[in-house]
Amino acid sequence: MVGQNILSREKVLLENYTKIRNRSVEICKPLAIEDYVVQPVVDVSPPKWHLGHTTWFFETFILIPNFEGYEVFDPQYNFVFNSYYETIGARVIRTDRGNLSRPSVSDIYRYREYVDKQMNNFLATHHLSEDLSKLFELGLNHEQQHQELLLTDIKFILGHNPLFPAYDEHSDIEETGIRKSRMISFPEEVYEIGFKGEGFCFDNELNRHKVYLNDFEISSGLVNNAEYLEFIEDGGYSDFRYWHAEGWEWVKENQAKAPLYWHFVDGTWMQYTLKGLIKVNPEEAVTHINFYEASAFASWKGMRLPTEAEWEVASEHFDWGKRWEWTGSAYLPYPGFKKVAGAVGEYNGKFMVNQMVLRGASIATPEGHSRNTYRNFFHARLQWQFTGIRLAR
Structure with missing residues (x-):
């Protein structure tokens, strides 16, 4: 046959x-x-x-x-x-x-x-x-x-169901583990970023090109819930100084006080997860925060979000893949980017406006679907993905 x-x-x-x-x-x-x-x-x-x-x-x-x-x-x-x-x-x-x-x-x-x-x-x-x-x-x-x-x-x-039903009561998918964090230094230099080698990539990862970077430092670990709770308790959501103007408008319009899925119940911060409503684990990486929140937290810490070029250059020196990590880079085409003809050309190129780049992957990313050149992108207000924060300076 x-x-x-x-x-x-x-x-x-x-x-x-x-x-x-x-x-x-x-x-x-x-x-x-x-x-x-x-x-x-x-x-x-x-x-x-x-x-x-x-x-x-x-x-x-x-x-x-x-x-x-x-x-x-x-x-x-x-x-x-x-x-x-x-x-x-x-x-x-x-x-x-x-x-x-x-x-x-x-x-x-x-x-x-x-x-x-x-x-x-x-x-x-x-x-x-x-x-x-x-x-x-x-x-x-x-x-x-x-x-x-x-x-x-x-x-x-x-x-968003008032009963907070579990997707899977035994799920451990959202657990990130505990890692100590340190700052990793990189020298002023001309680097190369973008996809190289064999295998699949999306068109927005091409073409590989040179970028000039000033010396910078980037954290080896993600911001955890305990650190983010300090930001909340220090009045981070009520102090306009840490926020972009657009972000501050978002805070006021939505009366934002904490990450998505956080609920203050009887004096305790609770968090909805795929296994139901549980107490916030201070050691887990913070998640479900938007670009406005990530940037405000970084400002509060006296730091900033890495650019996507910094993130990619440094990515071989830290663990990534548990959270989509906000960068300070707008989603724009790489040099030489061209949309192919037909419907497939609509896949990425037409979204290159008013969005920010996220790097890495998340605990929801399927096996074999992540690489350090992957350019995810979302509007600055969105929280519903498994997003997180890595700091730079």
Whole structure:
């Protein structure tokens, strides 16, 4: 049979495809059926939408244009599951994703099974060109990005339920361990940053280029809850001197007093985690803080956030990967960056405005999806990702 003679590259791609696709389903296993459709705020998408959208990506970009005779599962799904690709056509606006009681959760799981079967057939009968292999890898990494979003969105959904239900009472995913911190020094020099070598990277990690850096110091460890609590107790949220003007407006508008998911209950700081509401552990790395908060804390400490170039240059000298770390760098293109033609060109380039760069990875980042050149990016106000603080001076 043809399927028994899959070329080695296609076999590896199929193994990776199956593993990654199964992981998305595993993340959703602890959910009740009611959890799948909730959308508390515009930045959070319902879990079932993530499951549908990642499936739509493979159907739209791999199967429809490349698998002769492929029959679309449901022509209406392009409107439902297109996220932001103007090239592909009209779509449900982001704020309305939580209004989609249909397609049902069972419909979406049938959709995944259908596309997965067709992808298996496609890989068993086709030799992928270099360009198509790259697109396939992008699809896998795209699904891994949504796996992280699944966890953070699920936490936001459950963490804003007044009952504070646990996602998994036995979860240890948010534990970061205890590490002593010291300042690491780097000399004034011309360095190189950006992706190099073989393997996958996103287009915004290219091209590798030189940067001039003054001498700087960067912390070997992340700011922990005890340190951040000192900032709170010292009136950090009530002193405008530490905040950007825009950040201070955010504090006042939201009456902000602590990181997202922190609650002051009967004289004790409690924190909602994936295993429910627990007492804040002073030794864990602080998380769910936005750029405004990270910058204000750094100012309060008489320090600053590292630039993304400083972070990348120093990253081999400290442990990273437990929190997405805010930098002081705006999300802008590297020298020589070019958007490719078509819908794939919309993936990163069109977001290079009004966002800040985060480096590293988080405890929600899937295995094999992190590297020290990865450029994550979010608006300065957003807290719902597993974000943290590393100081520099």
